Amino acid sequence: MKKLKFLLAPLALTLALPAAAQGPVGQTSIAANSTLLSITAQGKSTRTPDLAVFNAGVVTQGATASEALSANSTAMNRVIATLKKAGIADRDIQTSQISLNPIYSQPEYGPNGVPRQEPRITGYQAVNNVSIRSRNVAGFGKVLDALVASGANQVNGPSFQMAEPAAALDEARLDAMKDARARADLYARAAGLRVVRIVSISESGGFAPPQPVYARAMKAEMAAPPPPPIAVGEVEAEVSLSVQFELAP
Template sequence: MRILPLVVLLAGLALPAAAEPVPARITVAGEGRSFAVPDMASLNLGVASRGLTAADALGANSTALASVLARLAADGIAPRDIQTSGLSVGPRYDYSDNGDGRVVGYDARNMVTVRVRDLPALGALIDAAFAAGANEFNGLSFGLADDRAAIDAARRAAVADARARADLYAKAAGVSLGRIVTISETTGFEAPQPMALRADSIAAPAPVPVAAGELSLGAQITMVFEIVQ
């Protein structure tokens, strides 16, 4: 039997190819922003009531809120644009004797979130709700019924910003950009902060003045490029 030298046998084995070096990469963040005039608003309003018993407080509250909802419906607010956002009933205590407190009555609160699609009527609608019995107002914010076009504009601006930064860094380092490896996104929405108003500030002889302003929509992305030496 003929035995080949070990070195010859090893030469015939398929050796793994040397691993190719991973291209150098550059990671940049980009931010884009677009602006749009809002076409809808969201209100959070409701009724707070008191009674000697929980049933009294809840009954008075339900009657008052039913009047508010009827007025909103009469002013053109669709059922799909009204949603209960908070309902509570609880005891009210008197601590004047420095003790543990005694129950002197009950408080009931029922809040609803209302979408208003007719912004020119917003101030008059707030007045009407309070005239009908609402006595709490927890916030007002503006938005877009369809924000896709505005967000897409912010995304395009974010990509352009990231590419411009990558070009700047590459030129400063004396290299060139290669292909895009990854793109990841985090999209944010910035709107005017809700404002809280007291009931007595709403009951005005003229419609409440409301300024919708402008919405800012932002997109943030991260892009990874290969570097060509």
């Protein structure tokens, strides 16, 4: 059996083959005078994102752990209330981090570099962050502005996504399959052969959001800035197919 082998990606999903086309486990059975061609093709589909995912929260300090945590809870309740007022549903708000840590004094050193005293606890820092999905991408900047005004002093994101990527993924699958078949026909003609059938199809990949753009940390005590400009751009759905073709004279 002749065999032409091109780039073959790791397989994530393999379609079952008819019993007649299967050989021993891990092998593909084709006619003795046929050639097995393996091709990996990528398909892409772009969309304007309709979902912004980001994190927001509050960092507070206090002389005691209880004081820091109490102040944080009060501020965080305002932040969550602001999110709901801005139209963010309960299902789109999820706690992502809660922490309480001591704050230590800086050690004092003597002339010989030996610490005069060990660091001591001078207070406590409490952190509470939530992950938020904003389905009104056009109004995302106003949501950030309202958060800062209500006491949020940590904001990170956004990562723009598709709320329903299924249709875009199907377009990417069709694009990948079209490319795989076109290249199979090209290789077959170049080798003086013809494509008899598809032996197997394997898929990997999926929705590929861009790297998130991080907003700077914001301080609640500063005057509230105007809503930041938001550039939504496009996001991609990407699929990789590994397709095996049987070529024959």
